[in-house]
Amino acid sequence: MHTFVKKEYIDIMAKANTFRKPKPKIRKKRSLKGTVVKFIVKAVFYFMVASIGSVVFFKFVPIPFTLTMVNEKLSALASGEDSEIHYNWRSYNRVSREMHLAAVAAEDQLFPQHFGFDFKSMQNAFKNNMKGKKVRGASTITQQVAKNVFLWQGRSYVRKALEVYFTVLIEVIWGKQRILEVYVNVAEMGPHIFGVEAASQHYFGKSAENISRVQAAKLAAVLPSPKKWSVSNPGPYVSRRFPKITRQMSALGGTAYIRGLRSF
Known part of the structure; x- marks a missing residue:
């Protein structure tokens, strides 16, 4: 009798367990902080992939245009002025070595030795700025290329931080010859005139392969402010500088x- 009751009780409990609803799975709520961190990590990762890829790509491919060129064109269109941009890419071996040397002599004499940054010049510029003296910045040719090709004009901590990042990248990936090649091709040398080939044709009526030392020096002399100073009508500053x-x-x-x- 007791055995039968026990068995019947076990059967009833087994059936009850069969119809028992499974417990719902408890989903852990993802914290806002975790979501933000994950988003930032992904954004940084994709940015690094895109930036490194673009630097590798432009090691071999001529720069088609820069943001400065785009801004120049848009500004001219908005004001109803002539918006044509004069820009003709020339490879390193199709530009006079005098132009390459002039750019280095005028803008960054330690270019062959440093790794993208001239810390001594930066320190001197900082000291002079603290004293209230108006002096030019200490940007190297590599830094100027980083800004001209991959970034925008203007002053901000974000742009400066990105400039440092791209400066290191192009020093590592491009090498000095490519950096100098890009610099003399994209630097503004007059209103709507970008690069040594367009400037040589405009001012001297000849190819960049054939310009002289003096002509190269005249082009390099206006690099700090090509809209303010002129190659064809040099004022006192350019006349002294070249x-x-x-x-x-x-x-x-x-x-x-x-x-x-x-x-390389």
Whole structure:
């Protein structure tokens, strides 16, 4: 009797367990902080992939245009002025070495030696700025290329931080020869005139392959402010500056100073 009751009780409990509803799974709520962190990590990852990929791509491909060129064109269109941009890419070997040397002599004489940053010049510029003296910045040719090709004009901590990042990338991936090649091609040398080929044709009526040392120095002399200073009608500043650049070119040892720049 007791055995039968026990067995019947077990059967009833088994049936009850069969019809019991399963417990719902408890989903853990994802915290807002975790979501934000995950988003930031993904954004940084994709940005690094895109930026490194673009730097590798433009190591081999001519720069089609820069944001500065786009801004120039849009500004001209908005004001009803002539919006044509004069820009003709020329490879390193199709530009006079005098132009490459002039750019280095005028803008960044330690270019062959440093790794993208001239810390001594940066320190001197900082000290002068603290004293209230108006001096030019200490941006190297590499930094200027990083800004001109991958970023925008203007002053902000975000842009400066990105400039440092791209400066390191192009120093590592491009090499000095490619950096100098890009610089003389995209630098603004007059209103709506970008690069040495367009400037040489406009001012001297000749190809960039054939410009002289003096002509190269004149182009380099207006690089700090090509809208303010003119190659064709040089004012007192340019008239004083380009002879100094030619003397610096000689003092550096001529084109031998940039011979053998790293190309990778």
